[in-house]
Amino acid sequence: MNQDNCKKILLINGVNLNLLGMREPEIYGHTTLKMLETNLIEKAKGLGIVLHTMQSNREYEIVETIHQAKAQGIEGFIINPGAFTHTSIAIRDAFLGVDIPFVEIHISNVYQRESFRHTSYFSDIANGVIVGCGLYGYELALLNITNIISNK
Ligand code: DQA
Numbered sequence: 001m002n003q004d005n006c007k008k009i010l011l012i013n014g015v016n017l018n019l020l021g022m023r024e025p026e027i028y029g030h031t032t033l034k035m036l037e038t039n040l041i042e043k044a045k046g047l048g049i050v051l052h053t054m055q056s057n058r059e060y061e062i063v064e065t066i067h068q069a070k071a072q073g074i075e076g077f078i079i080n081p082g083a084f085t086h087t088s089i090a091i092r093d094a095f096l097g098v099d100i101p102f103v104e105i106h107i108s109n110v111y112q113r114e115s116f117r118h119t120s121y122f123s124d125i126a127n128g129v130i131v132g133c134g135l136y137g138y139e140l141a142l143l144n145i146t147n148i149i150s151n152k
Helices: 033-046 059-072 089-098 136-150
Strands: 007-015 049-055 074-082 102-106 128-131
Touching (some): 007 059, 007 136, 059 074, 059 089, 128 136
Parallel strands (some): 007 049, 007 074, 102 128
16 A cells, blocks of 8 residues: 555654663563564554654653644554653643544553552543553554544
8 A cells, every 4th residue: 555645643652661671571561662663563554554653751842743743644643651641731731732633551550550640631531541451552552543533
C-alpha cells in the first residue's frame, strides 16, 4: 500500500519511558522502548497505518508535539504519559485544545499500586484507556485508535 495515503497515528511515551527494559523490570518488563516501537510500527503497517513515535521527559515538548500534530496530518494518538499521567494539566489541556482522539495506556495496573497512581488527568477525556496488560496494551491501544479513526 502507498504509505502516503495511509492514516497517521502518533505514539507518545512520556517521562522515564526511555528507560524501558532497564527500569523496574519486575513491573515494566525487559523490552526496550526501541524494541516496542519497532514492533508496533510493523503491526501498524499491517493495519495500513503509519505510526510515528516520540518519547520525551519534558512536558513542554509533549505539549508542542500535540499542538503540531494536526498540521502533520496526525489523526490519532496513543499515549503513555508515565508519571505525567498524575500531574499534567498542561498535557491534558493540549489534548482538549487540538481535539484529536487519543487512547491512554499504562503498562502496569496502576490501580494495584500506590494511591497517587489512581488519579489520571487523561482518563475522563480519553477515547479509551488500557491499563495493566503489559506491553501488549500498546497493541490493544493501536487496534482501538485505528478503529476509532476508521469510523470517523
Ligand atoms: C505507567 C504508570 C505510571 O504511574 C508511572 O509513573 C509510569 C508508567 C505505566 O505504564 O504503568 O511511568 O504509566
